[in-house]
Amino acid sequence: MANHAISTSNLYPLPAPKPGHRFVPAALGKPGEQVIVYIECPAWCSQDHVANWSHYAEDIDHWGQTDAAWDTGCLTRPGDQMLALFARVHSDPVAADPRLRAAHVLMDDESTQVFLTPEMADRMADDLIAFAAQMRHLATRARQANQTTGDSDPDMDEALRRVRGGRA
Helix, strand or coil, X not given: CCCCCCCCCCCCCCCCCXXXXXXXXXXXXXXXXXXXXXXXXXXCCCCCXXXXXXXXXXXXXXXXXXXXEEEECCCCCXXXXXXXXXXXXXXXXXXXXXXXXXXXXXXXXXXXXXEECHHHHHHHHHHHHHHHHHHHHHXXXXXXXXXXXXCCCHHHHHHHHHHHCCCC
């Protein structure tokens, strides 16, 4: 059996990725002239950097799954999404602002993007919990208003029945 030596003169080992990162392929360039390169990508990034290609390496952002999403309908427009909020982890490795280069929470209502530090996202979550409690209170108040029958409160209803029946 022949012993063939493997030439490694054209192989260049990749350095180890930073903790919490991995190397993934990314397509760069314009269609028909793209090249595949390997980039360091955070473990939380769900972006397919080949299918969602970029012209230049500096255009590559990292996007997590949209794990937090909320929308509501409207009784006068059934089936229409009236308000929506989405949130996910994001980073822009070449942003001028170092806070955007770091992992942060990106909130989006399909027209405006809001960038939150992890601490800001925690405070917003607390505010949303308080808002949800207020919404439940309003729903209870509306439900009670809809259950009220008669001309007034129950004690007054009995007095009105007597007056109308001539027994007051």
